[in-house]
Amino acid sequence: MSEKLTSKQLSKKITDEYMDEAFHAHELGKLIGYSTAISPVEIFVAHDVIPIYPENHAVANLTAKKGAELCSITENMGYTSHLCAYARSDLAYRKSGITVTKGIPEPDFFLACNAQCFTLTKWFQVLARKGNLPVFVFDTPEYIMDKKAREEIVKYCVLQLKELISFLEEITKKKFDYDRLKEVMKYSAQSSILYKKFLDMAQYKPSPISIFDELIGMAIAVYRRGTQECVDYYQTLCDEIQAKVDQGIGVLPKEKEKYRLYWENLPVWFKFSDHAKLLGSYGGVILTSLYVHAWSFEFDLDKDPLVTLAENYVSRFSNSTIEDRVDMAMDLFKRYSMNSMIMFMNRSCKAVSFAVPTLKDILTKKTGIPALVFESDMGDQRFYAESQVRTRIEAYFETLDALQAKTA
Amino acid sequence: MWDNLSLKEVVDYAKDPYPSIRQWIKDTGKRAVGSTFADVPEEVIYAFGFLPVTLMGTNKPLKKAPSHLPDNACSLARSNLELVLSYEGDLFDGYVLPQVCDTTQHLSDIWRINFPDKYVESYLAPRQADRPSARYWVKEEIERVMASLTKWSGKKITDADLNEAIKVHNENKALLKEIYEIKKKNPAALTNKEFFAMMKLSQQVDKVEFNKSLNKIKGSLKAENGKGYTDVVLVGITCDPPEIYDLFDEIKLNIVGDTLLVGTRYIQGVVSVNANPVDALTERHFKRGFFTPIHDNVYKNFEEVKALYKETNAKAIIYVHIEFCESQEYDLPDLKAMIRAEGIPMHTLDTEYQTLSLSHVRTRLQAFFESLKGGTL
Numbered sequence: 187m188s189e190k191l192t193s194k195q196l197s198k199k200i201t202d203e204y205m206d207e208a209f210h211a212h213e214l215g216k217l218i219g220y221s222t223a224i225s226p227v228e229i230f231v232a233h234d235v236i237p238i239y240p241e242n243h244a245v246a247n248l249t250a251k252k253g254a255e256l257c258s259i260t261e262n263m264g265y266t267s268h269l270c271a272y273a274r275s276d277l278a279y280r281k282s283g284i285t286v287t288k289g290i291p292e293p294d295f296f297l298a299c300n301a302q303c304f305t306l307t308k309w310f311q312v313l314a315r316k317g318n319l320p321v322f323v324f325d326t327p328e329y330i331m332d333k334k335a336r337e338e339i340v341k342y343c344v345l346q347l348k349e350l351i352s353f354l355e356e357i358t359k360k361k362f363d364y365d366r367l368k369e370v371m372k373y374s375a376q377s378s379i380l381y382k383k384f385l386d387m388a389q390y391k392p393s394p395i396s397i398f399d400e401l402i403g404m405a406i407a408v409y410r411r412g413t414q415e416c417v418d419y420y421q422t423l424c425d426e427i428q429a430k431v432d433q434g435i436g437v438l439p440k441e442k443e444k445y446r447l448y449w450e451n452l453p454v455w456f457k458f459s460d461h462a463k464l465l466g467s468y469g470g471v472i473l474t475s476l477y478v479h480a481w482s483f484e485f486d487l488d489k490d491p492l493v494t495l496a497e498n499y500v501s502r503f504s505n506s507t508i509e510d511r512v513d514m515a516m517d518l519f520k521r522y523s524m525n526s527m528i529m530f531m532n533r534s535c536k537a538v539s540f541a542v543p544t545l546k547d548i549l550t551k552k553t554g555i556p557a558l559v560f561e562s563d564m565g566d567q568r569f570y571a572e573s574q575v576r577t578r579i580e581a582y583f584e585t586l587d588a589l590q591a592k593t594a
Numbered sequence: 595m596w597d598n599l600s601l602k603e604v605v606d607y608a609k610d611p612y613p614s615i616r617q618w619i620k621d622t623g624k625r626a627v628g629s630t631f632a633d634v635p636e637e638v639i640y641a642f643g644f645l646p647v648t649l650m651g652t653n654k655p656l657k658k659a660p661s662h663l664p665d666n667a668c669s670l671a672r673s674n675l676e677l678v679l680s681y682e683g684d685l686f687d688g689y690v691l692p693q694v695c696d697t698t699q700h701l702s703d704i705w706r707i708n709f710p711d712k713y714v715e716s717y718l719a720p721r722q723a724d725r726p727s728a729r730y731w732v733k734e735e736i737e738r739v740m741a742s743l744t745k746w747s748g749k750k751i752t753d754a755d756l757n758e759a760i761k762v763h764n765e766n767k768a769l770l771k772e773i774y775e776i777k778k779k780n781p782a783a784l785t786n787k788e789f790f791a792m793m794k795l796s797q798q799v800d801k802v803e804f805n806k807s808l809n810k811i812k813g814s815l816k817a818e819n820g821k822g823y824t825d826v827v828l829v830g831i832t833c834d835p836p837e838i839y840d841l842f843d844e845i846k847l848n849i850v851g852d853t854l855l856v857g858t859r860y861i862q863g864v865v866s867v868n869a870n871p872v873d874a875l876t877e878r879h880f881k882r883g884f885f886t887p888i889h890d891n892v893y894k895n896f897e898e899v900k901a902l903y904k905e906t907n908a909k910a911i912i913y914v915h916i917e918f919c920e921s922q923e924y925d926l927p928d929l930k931a932m933i934r935a936e937g938i939p940m941h942t943l944d945t946e947y948q949t950l951s952l953s954h955v956r957t958r959l960q961a962f963f964e965s966l967k968g969g970t971l
């Protein structure tokens with residue numbers, strides 16, 4: 187009997203098998219659909235289309251500090267330096283072949299869901315023109331705070347999911363199987379519950395996980411949801427973290443965990459382990475962000491699968507009003523007992539960052555907690571000023587220390 | 595107020611329409627509802643008895659907007675926010691704000707949060723235009739905005755009100771179209787600046803009044819085809835500051851076709867009158883040309899520009915890029931390459947709403963047209 191794999195081994199196994207299948211998709215009679223990280227991929231899975239996420243590939247390159255090199259190549263192709271570093275690094279990869287991974291297979295078509303951003307649609311349009319390939323945009327109007335409007339928005343989204351199914355049927359010449367979708371939804375619902383349980387373990391004191399564990403742990407939820415192995419992975423992960431909790435093991439020892447931080451935005455990929463160390467030296471642990479919660483879906487299996495898909499995708503934080511984002515963040519502040527926050531203005535990601543100044547104003551008012559705001563880029567080192575960020579972090583912790591001393 | 599304007603006055607009012615709008619509100623007791631670009635059905639707002647005003651930024655300095663929207667947001671969004679936060683916000687009783695891109699999506703939230711006492715509604719037109727669901731959604735949205743305006747104003751409108759509004763707006767577009775035709779053939783009859791000032795002002799002031807001015811101006815235009823003009827096509831979203839048109843006029847460019855929201859894309863929005871008005875407004879949404887933040891056939895931009903260039907017999911294309919407009923920035927490299935492959939000369943202008951000095955734009959523009967004339971392009 188084989189030994190039970192650890193979550194890390196499981197993650198590697200799932201990823202290797204997934205990529206292996208993707209690289210042989212055509213031999214296996216399957217097609218590759220490029221997808222945005224937030225998109226109703228359950229429909230792809232149910233139809234045997236292999237989803238590939240150029241964002242994930244970009245993350246690998248940006249984390250390995252390839253951002254500046256790749257982004258400069260794209261800029262030489264005539265693109266400006268203000269565009270998202272995922273897109274810039276991807277367009278450069280296509281031109282130069284430079285990557286720290288084995289690369290990703292070429293697409294047969296595209297699915298872009300703008301609940302995340304419109305950048306991906308524009309980026310996919312560029313890729314589509316290279317091979318005259320079809321692009322399907324799943325358009326999710328902002329989930330505005332009006333009950334009636336929301337019902338209408340969901341209806342529009344369901345209509346589009348039906349169009350997506352017809353689009354796939356036409357491309358693959360294969361009839362869509364709704365029973366299969368129901369099954370996929372079951373896995374997706376289960377893994378989402380487990381994924382959320384994993385994230386919520388940051389509520390413990392000391393927290394057994396930090397955002398850096400979550401950023402690694404979220405990968406399978408992004409690209410393998412809708413499968414049994416995804417469920418197995420999160421079950422294993424939750425069991426491992428629970429074991430830590432049971433033994434009182436935290437990212438920092440309990441007596442050292444002083445600052446439980448909220449992080450707004452995506453991470454600075456090429457700095458995230460450095461940031462963990464630096465913050466740790468001040469007794470700080472970043473517990474969560476709305477970003478990692480973007481994949482904690484709450485699918486209702488009693489509903490029509492297309493309705494619950496529409497409701498979930500349209501209501502992601504990135505497609506919610508700033509007021510709703512405040513409520514979502516406040517919920518995390520309360521549940522995770524956070525006492526500090528870092529608001530990252532990420533030049534790459536306008537879709538998330540343009541809400542940050544307003545979000546910061548409201549959150550600091552509501553919580554009474556000061557915020558550290560810093561501007562940089564998630565992937566392009568040329569926009570990262572090391573000494574400046576360090577100084578800001580130091581100054582922030584000094585402020586927090588002073589505040590704590592005062593209240594003590 | 596706007597019913598007997600000379601060409602010069604049109605240019606002055608277009609540069610800063612707000613004092614006249616303020617006076618008009620005072621005189622008529624009517625209320626104004628502001629919108630930003632693009633595609634909000636003005637006719638609906640008008641039918642409710644409000645003055646629909648499309649906000650098109652300000653050239654005045656940015657004071658408050660930068661703390662809400664960082665400097666990598668496009669200048670149009672920042673400029674519009676500044677306009678209402680610092681300068682003209684008091685003019686408007688409410689706003690209907692479209693969400694066409696990630697920036698405008700956030701902008702409408704920021705706006706609503708900053709004006710808690712005003713009516714702020716979003717218009718969520720589809721960001722895809724290539725499938726039947728887009729039509730379904732446009733209609734839903736028009737009806738939702740109508741219901742919202744009814745709730746706010748306490749007024750219910752009829753089909754007749756809507757048809758009347760459509761008539762007034764159609765007339766405005768028809769007049770602009772006629773004047774455009776005259777201008778294309780007679781570049782000396784009116785300048786680019788004068789013509790595009792009419793386009794702009796049409797989207798900001800009362801059309802019943804302004805149509806009268808347009809009618810008179812149209813009648814007064816003389817057939818003057820002038821000499822030494824170079825016909826060009828202008829491509830983009832908007833073209834600001836208006837002094838850019840002075841540069842075009844200075845080097846005798848004649849804009850004979852365009853894809854601007856303050857140009858042909860506005861005129862394309864004529865609504866058919868015989869149908870159910872909401873259906874007709876829905877249909878109209880899809881009659882307009884390419885708009886970069888809305889997904890459509892990925893070659894549409896290129897195909898439209900190429901067709902326009904051929905149909906107008908223009909000599910070159912001028913692309914107006916608004917700094918930090920992501921959608922344009924994703925389009926541009928491919929568009930340039932495809933246009934170049936057709937052997938069509940194209941020049942790109944990088945613009946910002948708050949720009950005061952156009953010397954760099956002038957130098958590059960002059961160099962481009964000298965090369966064009968010299969045959970070295």
Ligand code: SF4
Nearest residue numbers: 270302303305535537
């Ligand atoms: S980082 Fe932001 S802009 Fe880039 S793809 Fe992700 S959501 Fe879109």
Ligand code: SF4
Nearest residue numbers: 668695697887919920
């Ligand atoms: S100029 Fe571009 S970025 Fe700015 S509001 Fe318009 S479409 Fe959006």
